[in-house]
Amino acid sequence: MSSEAEYYVPEQSKMPxxxxxxxxxxxxxxxxxxxxxxxxxxxLGIAAIAVMMYAWFSTVIDENIRGLPxxxxxxxxxxxxxxxxxxxxxxxxxxxGALFYLRNIAMPWLGGEGVGVNNPVLLWxxxxxEWPLLHTPDxxxxxxxxxxxxxxxxxxxxxxxxxxxxxxxxxxxxxxxxSFTVHIAHHALKHGDxxxxxxxxLGITVALGxxxxxxQVAEYYEAYTHYGLKLTSGIYGxxxxxxxxxxxxxVTMGTLMLGIQLVRxxxxxxxxxxxxxxxxxxxxxxxxxxxxxxxxxFVYIL
Amino acid sequence: xxxxxxxxxxxxxFTTNHKDIGTLYLWFxxxxxxxGGFFAMVIRAxxxxxxxxxxxxxxxxxxxxxxxxxxVFGAIMxxxxxxxxxMIPLMIGAPDMALPRMNNLSFWILPPAFLMLxxxxxxxxxxxxxxxxFYAPLSTTYAPDSVNFFIFAIHIMGASSIxxxxxxxxxxxxxxxxxxxxxxxxxxxxxxxxxxxLLIAVxxxxxxxxxxxxxxxxxxxxxxxxxxxxxxxxxxxxxxxxGHPEVYIIILPAFGVISExxxxxxxxxxxxxxxxxxxxxxxxxxSFIVWAHHMFLVGIPISGQLYFMYATMLxxxxxxxxxxxxxxxxxxxxxxxxxxxxxxxxxxxxxxLGGFTGLMLSIAPSDVQYHDxxxxxxxxxxxxxxxxxxxxxxxxxxxxxxxxxxxxxxxxGKLHFWVSFxxxxxxxFPQHFLGLAGMPRRxxxxxxxxxxxxxxxxxxxxxxxxxxxxxLYNVVATIVAGKKVSEPKTWDGANxxxxxxxxxxxxxxxxxxxxxxDLHDHQLTDDQMEEHPGSATH
Numbered sequence: 001m002s003s004e005a006e007y008y009v010p011e012q013s014k015m016p017x018x019x020x021x022x023x024x025x026x027x028x029x030x031x032x033x034x035x036x037x038x039x040x041x042x043x044l045g046i047a048a049i050a051v052m053m054y055a056w057f058s059t060v061i062d063e064n065i066r067g068l069p070x071x072x073x074x075x076x077x078x079x080x081x082x083x084x085x086x087x088x089x090x091x092x093x094x095x096x097g098a099l100f101y102l103r104n105i106a107m108p109w110l111g112g113e114g115v116g117v118n119n120p121v122l123l124w125x126x127x128x129x130e131w132p133l134l135h136t137p138d139x140x141x142x143x144x145x146x147x148x149x150x151x152x153x154x155x156x157x158x159x160x161x162x163x164x165x166x167x168x169x170x171x172x173x174x175x176x177x178x179s180f181t182v183h184i185a186h187h188a189l190k191h192g193d194x195x196x197x198x199x200x201x202l203g204i205t206v207a208l209g210x211x212x213x214x215x216q217v218a219e220y221y222e223a224y225t226h227y228g229l230k231l232t233s234g235i236y237g238x239x240x241x242x243x244x245x246x247x248x249x250x251v252t253m254g255t256l257m258l259g260i261q262l263v264r265x266x267x268x269x270x271x272x273x274x275x276x277x278x279x280x281x282x283x284x285x286x287x288x289x290x291x292x293x294x295x296x297x298f299v300y301i302l
Numbered sequence: 303x304x305x306x307x308x309x310x311x312x313x314x315x316f317t318t319n320h321k322d323i324g325t326l327y328l329w330f331x332x333x334x335x336x337x338g339g340f341f342a343m344v345i346r347a348x349x350x351x352x353x354x355x356x357x358x359x360x361x362x363x364x365x366x367x368x369x370x371x372x373x374v375f376g377a378i379m380x381x382x383x384x385x386x387x388x389m390i391p392l393m394i395g396a397p398d399m400a401l402p403r404m405n406n407l408s409f410w411i412l413p414p415a416f417l418m419l420x421x422x423x424x425x426x427x428x429x430x431x432x433x434x435x436f437y438a439p440l441s442t443t444y445a446p447d448s449v450n451f452f453i454f455a456i457h458i459m460g461a462s463s464i465x466x467x468x469x470x471x472x473x474x475x476x477x478x479x480x481x482x483x484x485x486x487x488x489x490x491x492x493x494x495x496x497x498x499x500l501l502i503a504v505x506x507x508x509x510x511x512x513x514x515x516x517x518x519x520x521x522x523x524x525x526x527x528x529x530x531x532x533x534x535x536x537x538x539x540x541x542x543x544x545g546h547p548e549v550y551i552i553i554l555p556a557f558g559v560i561s562e563x564x565x566x567x568x569x570x571x572x573x574x575x576x577x578x579x580x581x582x583x584x585x586x587x588x589s590f591i592v593w594a595h596h597m598f599l600v601g602i603p604i605s606g607q608l609y610f611m612y613a614t615m616l617x618x619x620x621x622x623x624x625x626x627x628x629x630x631x632x633x634x635x636x637x638x639x640x641x642x643x644x645x646x647x648x649x650x651x652x653x654x655l656g657g658f659t660g661l662m663l664s665i666a667p668s669d670v671q672y673h674d675x676x677x678x679x680x681x682x683x684x685x686x687x688x689x690x691x692x693x694x695x696x697x698x699x700x701x702x703x704x705x706x707x708x709x710x711x712x713x714x715g716k717l718h719f720w721v722s723f724x725x726x727x728x729x730x731f732p733q734h735f736l737g738l739a740g741m742p743r744r745x746x747x748x749x750x751x752x753x754x755x756x757x758x759x760x761x762x763x764x765x766x767x768x769x770x771x772x773x774l775y776n777v778v779a780t781i782v783a784g785k786k787v788s789e790p791k792t793w794d795g796a797n798x799x800x801x802x803x804x805x806x807x808x809x810x811x812x813x814x815x816x817x818x819x820d821l822h823d824h825q826l827t828d829d830q831m832e833e834h835p836g837s838a839t840h
Contacts, residue, residue, distance in 0.1 A: 006397070006813060006814065007396075007397050007398075007477070007813075009318065009397055009398045009402055009810070009813075010318050010402055010403055011318065012308055012312065012313075012316035012317060012318060013316055013318055013403050013406070014315075014316055015403060016316075016403050016404070016406035016407035016410060017315050017316060017406065017407075017410050019407050019411075020407055020410035020411040020414065021414070023411050023414070023458060023461070024411065024414030024415070024418070024458070027414070027415065027418065027454035027455065027457065027458050028414070028418055028451070028454070030450070030454045031418070031448075031450040031451035031453070031454050034450035034516070034519070034520050035447045035450055056403075072476060072477070073400075075476045076400035076401060076472045076473075076476050076477070077401075079400070079468075079471060079472035079475055079476055080400070080401055080404075080468050080469075080472050083467075083468045083471055083472070083502050084464075084468060086502055086503070087464050087468075087502045087503075087505070087506045088506070090502070090503050090504070090505075090506040090507055091506035091507070091509060091510055093506075093507065093510075094506065094507040094509075094510025094511065094540055094543075095510055097507075097539075097540065097543070098510075098514065098525060098536055098540065101533070101536050101539060102525075102531065102532060102533060102536060105533075106531070106532065106533035106535070106536060107531060109533075110528060110531065110533075114601075133531045136524075136529065136530050136531050137528060137529055137530070137531060138529035138530060141529075146529070147522075147529060147530070148522075148524055148527075148529055148530035148531070231517075231521055231522060231523055232521075232522035232523070232524075232530075234524050234530035234531045234532075235524045235525075235530050235531030235532050236531070237523075237524075238517070238523040238524045238525055238530065238532065241523075242514075242517065242523065
């Protein structure tokens with residue numbers, strides 16, 4: 001223990017309370033937005049959060065450059081990030097759990113499983129329980145006057161012959177490749193201190209992240225304009241957009257994180273044994289990738 | 303780092319010190335306890351007699367909802383986080399929490415969240431009125447506008463809990479003094495480690511649930527709407543997947559506190575240390591697979607009812623191990639009955655009672671009778687109040703001399719104990735009878751045959767409420783004018799690193815960690831207790 005420097009306990013800091021105020025503002029603004037339709041308080045809060053995050057991370061990076069954190073503090077950061085990612089896993093678990101429940105338990109019951117007849121006359125005449133649910137119970141009852149009108153087409157697996165025109169496949173290829181490119185970048189930095197190669201492959205990763213987001217936007221555009229698949233298209237639209245949407249938000253954050261690491265690398269802040277920020281960003285990136293693989297199976301293919 | 307606290311208000315606003323932040327958490331939770339208690343007084347005053355006397359039914363619903371939310375998220379949870387902040391670094395020989403600035407953030411986002419939540423009571427349409435379990439569609443289709451503020455408040459409370467827990471896990475896993483291996487940690491640290499894991503696992507699920515509500519209310523999704531293919535029962539599944547572990551999140555740190563106090567006043571090491579650790583882990587694991595026992599009556603299949611019934615009953619086994627170990631610790635001990643010990647013994651007796659009624663509720667066919675009656679209210683107040691709150695009172699009396707360097711008045715402490723013990727039982731014991739006789743919970747009025755016991759219960763509630771003013775008085779009087787104490791060990795039977803520090807402990811402790819490499823048990827030896835490893839620091 002004596003060989004290690006003292007654990008760095010930071011002095012008083014104004015950042016946390018300013019961050020707390022920003023979060024409070026954003027949350028209050030969020031409620032205000034939902035009720036009155038005025039969003040500027042919330043947006044102001046979010047902007048303040050962004051500023052505070054910039055200030056906070058700058059401080060931590062600066063402390064690292066000054067050599068304040070010892071090995072033990074770095075382990076604390078590793079634990080912090082690991083458990084943060086675990087909490088994100090559980091957030092997605094709630095939505096995946098909802099998908100499984102709605103598909104495999106709630107929908108068959110709406111279709112009449114509980115009353116033991118195949119034709120669910122007791123519930124919604126003409127409602128058929130099949131996934132993807134393109135014909136909602138509401139629609140079965142009220143036709144085109146229904147509040148929830150299902151999509152004409154789904155984004156499910158279109159069969160082998162149409163495979164190459166299927167956007168989700170390309171999305172998958174793009175995102176999985178990006179996990180490899182980020183690994184190549186890491187390897188180049190860690191085992192050769194090859195900064196040029198690192199920047200190249202990290203740059204490619206960021207570009208793939210952006211490409212994924214562009215494809216995702218294209219897919220949403222298709223869904224809204226050609227498939228009639230909307231957030232309000234009953235439970236299929238709900239689960240589709242909420243799961244892929246939250247994933248998209250996380251890809252955006254991950255791309256941003258990796259982009260910032262690229263800038264930091266150009267500033268010369270990384271060495272082969274000290275590139276913690278990049279490592280954490282790449283862990284996050286792998287996590288986002290794994291979520292996509294789950295989405296690909298459970299939302300698109302099955 | 304050789305400096306004391308900053309002067310003035312900035313000490314509290316900008317602090318990164320685990321003791322300061324612990325103090326903030328404790329006072330904040332006490333304030334919320336008073337607020338939530340005030341809501342409870344409104345409820346009990348209205349139920350004093352049948353008929354509508356004081357408030358409108360809509361407002362009564364807001365009171366039951368806010369009482370539950372404020373007590374669970376504002377009083378009990380933050381109070382234990384405050385205790386963790388104060389005690390964990392002292393117990394494991396760490397200089398501070400692992401991530402001190404995030405520690406400050408996780409506290410300071412709580413006051414705005416609760417301000418926002420409480421302000422909904424004054425909004426048009428009133429505050430949340432759908433019960434603390436906020437079942438859809440009551441909380442979506444039929445909710446007042448203020449539900450949006452409620453949702454964002456829950457998001458912030460969740461973020462606070464997750465950050466607090468990440469901090470605790472990082473501290474326990476990474477900041478232990480050399481020689482303090484996992485199986486030598488004090489049990490309070492163990493129970494908090496497991497609690498923190500539960501929190502990180504389920505708070506995001508709660509965030510998911512309220513996010514789905516937000517989307518259903520404002521953006522036309524169909525999660526909880528059968529017309530679009532969704533299902534309101536889905537809400538209950540998600541909520542209770544959070545809600546059941548939440549119950550253990552509240553009670554496990556209480557177990558930890560009791561496991562510290564019982565050995566001290568029995569002057570014996572804790573009986574069955576390892577089995578306590580395993581039992582805590584087993585309870586935590588089981589808490590994830592029993593959630594639908596809250597939902598026996600929503601129409602889950604018989605196979606589901608059977609599974610959730612048996613799995614729930616299984617929890618009685620590790621819980622029984624714990625109770626057995628506490629009692630065995632006391633067996634043949636040389637027991638003295640200071641205030642913390644009185645609260646701890648009351649905890650064991652009353653918590654066990656609450657556990658037994660829980661076992662009754664777990665029986666699916668019987669639950670048809672008990673479900674949503676006052677029997678359930680009595681059950682969970684026996685575990686929440688006589689469990690969590692009593693253990694918190696015990697903890698405050700136990701560690702207050704260490705924290706403040708001043709001794710509370712034993713006579714006043716005992717008075718607080720007896721008034722709250724008697725008040726509590728007068729309040730909640732009759733609610734068992736009311737529930738078994740069929741009185742439903744969450745109603746502003748009731749049939750005449752329930753009148754007598756309701757009046758008794760209300761009288762008890764006023765006594766219990768008044769006893770908390772005694773508590774506040776005791777704490778303030780101790781801090782301001784209590785007899786000064788300076789012995790490192792307040793209690794002669796106490797064991798553990800925190801009791802090797804000077805009293806009150808300096809602002810920064812264990813800046814160099816104590817060397818515990820010759821520690822061969824979860825108990826420090828007499829020599830180790832004498833060495834005062836912490837007094838070498840400033």
